[in-house]
Ligand SMILES: Cc1cc2nc3c(=O)[nH]c(=O)nc-3n(C[C@H](O)[C@H](O)[C@H](O)COP(=O)(O)OP(=O)(O)OC[C@H]3O[C@@H](n4cnc5c(N)ncnc54)[C@H](O)[C@@H]3O)c2cc1C
Ligand code: SF4
C-alpha cells in the first residue's frame with residue numbers, strides 16, 4: 001500500500017529572493033531519487049506539501065511548469081513557523097516534498113480557447129506555471145489569445161520580474177503589468193488596481209476563460225468586472241487556500257461545504273463556488 | 281455463515297481469555313465510574329455488564345496520538361532529514377463487547393480513510409487485522425438512537441460475531457467468514473430454536489424502547505446553502521462552550537492534526553485527534569479564519585455529519601446514534617434536536 005503521507009526526499013538546489021522586502025523567496029528543489037521525480041507528474045494549478053522535518057508541512061502551489069524538467073520550484077511568503085524556518089535554510093539542505101496534490105486548472109476544457117490570466121500580489125505562483133506551460137512550443141498552438149493582467153502594490157513586489165520582461169517582448173502573449181503606485185519615474189507599465197486594469201485592457205470574453213488568483217479583496221472586485229465583460233461563472237476559475245494538514249481529504253479541516261480544498265480543489269469555478277458555503 | 285452457539289457466560293469468558301494467545305484482546309473494564317476498552321492483560325477484569333464505554337473504541341484502530349514518521353536531525357547522522365515510517369504493530373486484534381453502534385461507526389469512518397483515491401495505510405491495516413465481537417443491547421440508554429441512525433441495538437453490520445446476553449448464557453452468532461472461522465473452533469452447543477426465539481424477542485423489545493426516528497429525505501433534498509443559511513444556527517450554538525467533548529468521544533469524528541515533535545536530535549511526525557470545535561483548527565497563517573465564530577464551528581460539526589457526509593457518500597449520516605455527545609455535552613446540546621430542525 002503506497003503511503004500517501006510519506007514525502008519524497010529532496011535537496012534545495014537554488015534560492016532566489018523575489019521581492020525587495022525579502023519576504024518572498026523562490027526555492028528550487030531536485031529529487032534525491034530519480035524514480036521519485038518520474039512519479040511526480042503534475043499539471044499547472046496543483047500544489048505540494050513542503051515538508052521540513054522538525055517543523056512541519058505546508059501546502060504551496062507549484063510554481064514551475066511540467067515542461068521544465070529535472071526540478072520543481074515554489075515561491076514562499078514568510079508568515080509563520082514553517083515558512084520562516086524555510087526562509088533560513090540553505091542551498092544543499094535536505095528536506096521533503098509530498099505531492100503532487102489537488103486538481104489543476106481545466107486544461108482539457110481550455111484547449112482551443114482564449115485564456116485571460118489575472119493575478120495579484122504573491123498569488124502568481126501557479127499562474128507562472130500556467131503561462132510557462134502554455135508558451136511551451138508544444139502547447140502554444142493549443143490555445144488562442146493569451147492575456148495576462150498581473151499587479152502588485154509596487155514594482156519591488158512583483159514576482160518573476162525577469163520573466164515578465166521577457167514575456168513583454170513576445171508577440172504571442174499580451175502582458176498588462178500594473179502596480180498600485182510607483183515612485184519610479186521610469187516605470188513604463190500600468191498604474192492602477194488589477195480590477196480597473198482588467199476592465200480597461202480585457203476587451204472580450206468571447207471563447208475565453210479567466211483564471212483569477214490573488215488576495216480576497218482583488219478577487220472580490222475583479223469578479224463583477226469579468227461578469228460585465230460577459231464571462232459566465234463557469235468560465236471564471238479560482239484557486240482557494242484553506243488551512244490543511246493531510247492534503248489528501250482525510251484530516252477534515254479545509255472543507256468548503258462537501259468539497260475539500262485539498263482534494264476536490266484547490267481549483268474551482270465561480271459557478272461551483274456559488275453552490276457552496278463561503279467558508280474560505 | 282454457520283450456526284450460532286450458546287455458551288455459559290464463564291465458559292465464554294474463558295474462551296476469550298485463551299484467545300489472548302493468538303490476538304491482542306481488548307475488553308471493556310470498569311475504571312472509576314466509567315467503562316473503557318483496555319488490553320486484556322493480567323490484572324484487567326473484563327466487565328460485559330455495562331451500557332457503553334465513555335470513550336468510543338475508535339482509538340483501537342485510530343490512536344489518539346500516533347507516530348507516523350521519524351528521522352535524525354543532525355547532518356552527521358545517516359538519513360538525516362529523510363523521514364522514515366515509524367515501526368508499528370499490525371498483529372491480529374480482537375475487540376470483545378463492542379456495541380453494534382460503535383462497530384457500525386467504523387464503517388462510516390472507513391469511507392474517509394479508505395477511498396478509491398487514497399488509503400490511509402495505518403487505519404486500513406489496523407482495521408483489517410481486527411476482529412469485532414459485538415454485544416447487542418438489551419437495555420438501550422435514553423440517549424441512544426442507533427435504530428434511526430445505524431443498524432439498531434442488535435445491528436450486525438461491521439461485526440464479525442454478535443453476542444446476545446440471555447441471562448446466564450451468551451448466544452453467539454457468526455456474521456462474517458472471519459467470525460464464523462473463529463466460532464467454529466470454539467466448543468459450545470448449537471443454539472436451539474427456543475434460544476433463537478428468545479434472542480429475537482430481546483431484539484424486538486430493545487428496538488421498541490427507542491422512540492427517536494427521522495426520515496433522511498429532507499437532508500438529501502435541501503441544498504447545502506439552504507441549510508447553511510438557516511436562522512437557527514446561532515440558537516443551536518448559543519450555550520456551546522466549544523469544549524470539544526462531543527467530537528472527542530464520538531466514534532465517527534475522524535479529524536486530525538499533524539505535528540512535528542523534536543527531542544534532542546530526533547524528529548517524530550505525529551498525528552493527533554483534532555476537533556472542528558477549536559478556532560485554531562482552521563486559522564490561516566495570515567490571521568484569516570474561515571470559521572472564526574463559535575456558531576460557525578458548531579454549524580460545521582452538524583453540517584458535516586448531517587449534510588456534507590450525506591451528499592458526499594450517499595450512504596446515511598455520519599453518526600451511529602451512540603448518544604455519547606448527547607450524554608456528555610456539559611450544556612445538553614442534543615443532535616436529535618438538530619436533526620429535527622434540519623429535517624423540518
Ligand atoms: C493550496 C494552497 C496553495 C498555497 N500556495 C502558496 C504559495 O504558493 N506560496 C505561499 O507563500 N503560500 C501558499 N499557501 C499558503 C501557505 O500554505 C501558508 O502560508 C503556510 O502554510 C503557513 O505556514 P507557517 O507554518 O509559516 O504558518 P503558521 O501560522 O505558523 O502555521 C502553522 C501551520 O498551519 C497551517 N497553515 C497556516 N496557514 C495556512 C494556509 N493559509 N493554508 C494552509 N495551511 C496553513 C500549516 O500547516 C502550518 O504549518 C498555499 C496554501 C494552500 C492551501
Ligand atoms: S460537547 Fe457540547 S459544549 Fe462541548 S463542544 Fe460539543 S456541543 Fe459544544
Ligand code: SF4
Nearest residue numbers: 530599600602603605
Ligand atoms: S454524533 Fe453523537 S450520537 Fe452520533 S455517533 Fe457521534 S457521539 Fe454518537
